[in-house]
Amino acid sequence: MSIFIDQNTKVCVQGITGKEGSFWTKHMIELGTQVLCGVTPGKEGQFIEGKPVYNSVKAAVEHHGIDASMLFVPPRLTKDAVMEALDAGIKKIVTIADGIPLHDMVLIRQAAKEHNAFVVGGNTSGVISPKLAMMGSFPHWIERVYKKGNIGVMTRSGSLTNEVTAMIVEAGYGVSTLIGVGGDPVPGTRFAEFLPLYEADKETEAIVIIGELGGTMEEEVADAIKEGILTKPLVAFLGGRTAPKGQKMGHAGAIISGGKGSVEDKITALTEVGALVAERPRLVGKLLEKLNVAKK
Amino acid sequence: MSIFIDQNTKVCVQGITGKEGSFWTKHMIELGTQVLCGVTPGKEGQFIEGKPVYNSVKAAVEHHGIDASMLFVPPRLTKDAVMEALDAGIKKIVTIADGIPLHDMVLIRQAAKEHNAFVVGGNTSGVISPKLAMMGSFPHWIERVYKKGNIGVMTRSGSLTNEVTAMIVEAGYGVSTLIGVGGDPVPGTRFAEFLPLYEADKETEAIVIIGELGGTMEEEVADAIKEGILTKPLVAFLGGRTAPKGQKMGHAGAIISGGKGSVEDKITALTEVGALVAERPRLVGKLLEKLNVAKK
C-alpha cells in the first residue's frame, strides 16, 4: 500500500518530449508506474518510451482516463500547465520545476484548492512509493535510498532527503511513500495536508518529516498531532539549527520572519506533542527504533 | 411560508444612507422585514430608521449575525459591494442596480457560485414575500399588486411584473414569493436555479414566470420540468412575441442570437412539458384557473 500514487494510478507526463521529461519517464515506467501518455503541444503523433504524445491534457484524459499528471515543464510555464491539468479534471499533479514565480504559485495553490486537487511541488523531486510507482525525478534504482518499507516520509528538500532516507535504510527501515512538498515558500500542498492520508494508510507505521528553518509547516504538523489527526509516531530532522539569524540560505522559505520559524521553535512545537527530533540525519533511524517502530 | 426571505431573515442594507436606500429601508421595515442595520463606508455611528450604520459589512455581521444583504449601491460599485457581502459570509444578496458592467456581472456570478451564495439581480426590483418581508424596491402597499397568496412568481422585468401580478390578483390569486432575477444578460441567479426552492415550499402551489424574448432562461425552466425538478403547475407570460427580429429592444438580454431565444422557441419548449403560456397579462389568471390552482 501507499498514498497518493501506486501501480494503479494512471499517469500522463506534461513536457514528456523534453530532455528531463523523456529521461524520467523512462525511469518512472521502469519502476512500474502506469505512464499512459504524454503531452507536449505540437508533438501530437510522436511516441516517447512507446507512449503516445498529445497536444493537450484534455486529449490525454479523453483517450486514457488519466488520474495524475507529472509535469516536466519549465518554471515560467508551470502555472499554465497546472491550470490545464486542473481544467481537464486531474486531481493529482506533481511539478518538479525549480524557480516558479511566487505569484504564480499563489494562484496555483488557490486554483488547486478550488478544484479539490493536490498539487505537489514545485522545487521538489516529486512523490515515490518505492517498488510501486513514482512521479518525479528520483534515482529509484539506488537501493540504499529507495527501499520499500513502512515509513512515510515528507520533505521540503531534495538532496537532504536522499541523505536522510539513506540513513533510514541504513538503520534497517524502508519507505512507504515519500512526498517532497518542495522548497518554495508557497508549496502546492503543505505537510499537514497529507497527514490524513498517511494516517489512513495501513502500511505506514511511522512518519519522518525532513524540515528546515523558516515557515511554519513543521509547527502545523505539531498542531495536527495535537488535534489527533495524526496518531502514528513521528520523527523529524530539521536543517539550519546553527544558521545565522536573518540570513537567507538558499530557499526563500528559510527566512526567519517575525521571530517565528526558527529551528528551536519547531523543536519545541514537535517535542511538546511527543514527536522526536534528530540532531543529525544518522540519528533518524535510532529515534524510530526508540519509538519501537517495527523494521519491515 | 415563503422562499428566500421571510420575517425571520436578518437583513442589512448596503448603501442605506443614500436617497433610495433610506426610502426603501423604511418600506422594507414597514412590511415587517427584519432590517437590523445598514452599511455605508464613512457613516458609522449614524442611524437610519432607527438602525445603526456601519463602515463595513464585516462589522454588520459581527454585531447582528446577518443572513442577507440588500444593496442600494450604484452599478459601478456593485461588484465591490457584492464581493464585500460574500467575503463577510452572507449567502443571500439582492442588488437592484440598473447598469452593472457586463464583465463585473460575470465575475459576480462566478464569485457567488464559488461561495455557494445567491445573488439576485441586478436590474430588478428584488424579492418580496407579501405581508412577510421584502428585499428591494416594491411599492408593497399597493394591495392590487402585492397580495399574499400561493403563486410563486419569477420575472426578468420590473414594470411588466407589476402589470402581471396585478392581473393575478384581479383573478383572485396572491403571491407567495416574487423573485425578480433582473433584466441583465447575465443575472446573478437564473430562473431554474430557484425552482428547487419553490418546489420545496409548501405554500407555493403554482409558479408564474414572466419572461421575454432573448436568452434561454425560460427554456431552462422547461428542462427542469422535464427532469422532474419542478412538478408544480406553471404558467408563463412572455413579452416580445411581435418584436422585429434582430432588434435590440431595451434589455441587452433581448437580442435574438443564433436563431435561439425567440418567444416562439420558448412557447414550444414550455408547452411541450405541460406548462401554459398566456398571450396577454390578463390571461395569466385564467390559465391558473384552468390548471385548477386553488385561490387562497
Add this chain to the structure above:
Amino acid sequence: MKLYEYQAKDVFKEAGITIPNSVLIEKPEEIENALAKVGTPCVVKSQVLSGGRGKAGLVKFTKTEAEAKSEVIRLFNHDLKIKKIMIEEAVNIEKEIYVSITVDPYLGKGLLIVSAEGGIDIETLAVTQPEKIIKEPIDLRYGLMPFQASRIAYSLNQPKVVTKALIKLFLNLYKVFRKYDAELVEINPLFITKDLEVVAGDGKLMIDDNSMFRQSEFDKIQTDYKTVAEFEAAEEGIPFIQFDGDIGLMCAGAGLTTTVYDLIHYEGGTIANYLEFGGPHYKKAVKAMEICLKVPSKVILIVTFGTIARADVMAEGIVDAIQRLKPDRPIVTCIRGTNELEAVKILKAAGLEPLFDTEEAVRTAVRIAQGGSQ
C-alpha cells in the same frame, strides 16, 4: 456601443494584432494619396456600423486605381451619408478563419469562439454545422489561459508558424475583450495569407454600454444614426427604435414596453417608435416626449408601472412636457406604480384623462391612430 471597423482595427493594432495596411479617407479627393500608400488591388470599405456591408455593396474589392476611384465616389454619394472610407491593401489569402470573444449568458463566462470556416455567415454555420464551431469558456478570474489558446490553435491543423501566431492572436484578442469591457470582439474573416501571416480582415468591437464610464477613450456617440430622434435618444442613453407606424410609444420598463408593443399589434395597431424612459431615465419625460414628437405619429401612448421610477414623478414630468412642448397630437396615459394615486391627481389636474388599465390604454391609442376619438 459599436465601434467602426477603423476604430476596432486601431485597437487591435495597439494590442499586437496584425492588420492590413490602410488609409482612412473622408473626401473623394483623398483617394489619390491613399492609393499611393496602399496600392492596387485594394479594398474600398465604407465605415458604417451596420452588418452585412459586403452584401449591401458597401465593401468592394477593386483591381485598378480607376475602379477604386469610381467606387469611392459612388460610396461618398450613397444614401447612407458615409463619412469615412477605408482604403485597405488586398491581402493574399490562403484561408479565412472566424474568431470572436463574447460573454455566454448561460454559462456566465467569457466565450472564445473559433471556426476554421471563416468569412461566411457564422450564425448559419452555428445552426447547420455546429460541430465546426469551437467554443471555449473563459473564467474571467484567471483570464484566457495560454493552454486554452494553444489547444484551439493546434486543433486547426495549421503550419507551426501559423499556430504560434494564432495562439498569440487569441491571447491578444482576449486582452482587448477585457480592456475594453467588450460585449463582443470579433474578427471575421481572419486571414491566413499565402506567406503564412495571420491578419485581421475585419474588426468588430462592441463595448458594453454599462461600462462606458470607464471607457473614456471613445466618444459615447457614433454618428451613424438615421434620424435626429435616434441621435438625440442615443445622446441621452434612452433606448429608442424608430419604425414607420402610427403610435409613438413612451413607456417605462423594457418588458412592459415590449408587452405594450405586442398588445398594439394584437389590436391591429402599428408602431411609430419604441422609447423607454424607465429606470435611470424616469425623470426625463420632457426629453423623451421631445424625441417622440420628432417622429411622425398619430398618437403618443405612455404606459408605466414603476417602483423606483415613481408614478408621481413621471406624471409631473409628463405634465411639464405637455406644458412646455405643447404636443400637436393626442397623448394617452396609463401611469401606475409607486404613488399611483398622486399620479392620477397630477394628471387630472393638468386636464388629462388618465387611464389605469394597460389593455384599455392600448385600445384607446389604436382607436385614435385609426381616426377614432380619444
Add this chain to the structure above:
Amino acid sequence: MKLYEYQAKDVFKEAGITIPNSVLIEKPEEIENALAKVGTPCVVKSQVLSGGRGKAGLVKFTKTEAEAKSEVIRLFNHDLKIKKIMIEEAVNIEKEIYVSITVDPYLGKGLLIVSAEGGIDIETLAVTQPEKIIKEPIDLRYGLMPFQASRIAYSLNQPKVVTKALIKLFLNLYKVFRKYDAELVEINPLFITKDLEVVAGDGKLMIDDNSMFRQSEFDKIQTDYKTVAEFEAAEEGIPFIQFDGDIGLMCAGAGLTTTVYDLIHYEGGTIANYLEFGGPHYKKAVKAMEICLKVPSKVILIVTFGTIARADVMAEGIVDAIQRLKPDRPIVTCIRGTNELEAVKILKAAGLEPLFDTEEAVRTAVRIAQGGSQ
C-alpha cells in the same frame, strides 16, 4: 531582488503614490544643486540595500545647508562605498503609519499589513502588540478589492480626506505588488502630514527572483555587494553567503547545504562561505569553484546527493574545475545520487579520493581546516 529606495520610489510615483520631493546625487559637489531644488531642512539618505539605515547613521535629518553638505561628504567617504545619496525634502509629519503587501506562505494568499504605529520596528510590534497590526488576506484572483482597502482605511480613524487617500494608496500599492511580482512592497513610515497629505517616507520593493525574467525594467544585479565573490555569485544567480571561517562549502541543495553547515558546527569547524550549486546550477562547477577560491578558506568541502542534478555530471564538472583552476587548497568531495558509481570512477580517475558519507566528509574537512591531514 531588492531595489534601492530611489528605485522603489520611482515605481511608487508612477503608480500614483505621493513621494516627497527629492534629488539623487552621485558626487558631493551635486549637493548644491540638490539643495537649491529641495531646500532645508532636508533628509540625507544613503542608497544602500541593507535595512536599519537610520540606526546605522546612514540616514540623517539636517536643518541647514552646511549640515547637509558635511553629512553628504561624510557618507560618500563611508566604508560602505555608497554610490548614490538621496536628498529629500523634510515632511511636516503629523503621524506615521506602516503599510506593506507580501505573500503569506501559510494562507497561500497575498497579505496587506497595516499598522497605525508606523516608523518603528514592526517585527517587535508583531510580537509585543499583535492586535495593533491589521492583516488582510488578498485573493490574487480578484485582487485587493476596494471594500478591503476601505474597511482598513476607515478603521484607522483619520479625517475623511486622509481616509480617501489611504484607500487609493492601498489599491495603488497592490498594483505595484502585482505588476512587479513583489515578494514584499513596503512603506515604512507612511507619513500623514499636517496638511493631511499621505506621503511615502520610505520605499522598499523586493522583486521575486523567480520572476525576474518578466521584470525586464531593472538590472538583475544591484551593485551593493561587499565582495567580488558575492557579486559574481549574484551575477550567476548562485546562492552564496560569505563568512569568515575556514571551510568553503560548495554543496548542492539548500537543505543539504544547511545541514552540512550545521554538522560542521557540531564538529567544531567554522564556515568560510555558503555556496549552493545545485538545481539549475549543477553544471556550473567551474564557476562555483572559481567563486569559492576567491574566498579565504583552508579547505573546500563539496557535498551533493542529487537526482536531476546528476552525480556524474557534477563529478565531471569538479574534475574540470580542478584541472582548469588548479586550486591552492585541499578539496574534499562526497558526491552521491543519480549515477553515483560513475561519479566515483570519474573522481578517482582524476586522482581524487571521493568520500561517500556526509559526516565522514565533514569530519575530514574540519580536520584539514584545523591543520590535520587529508
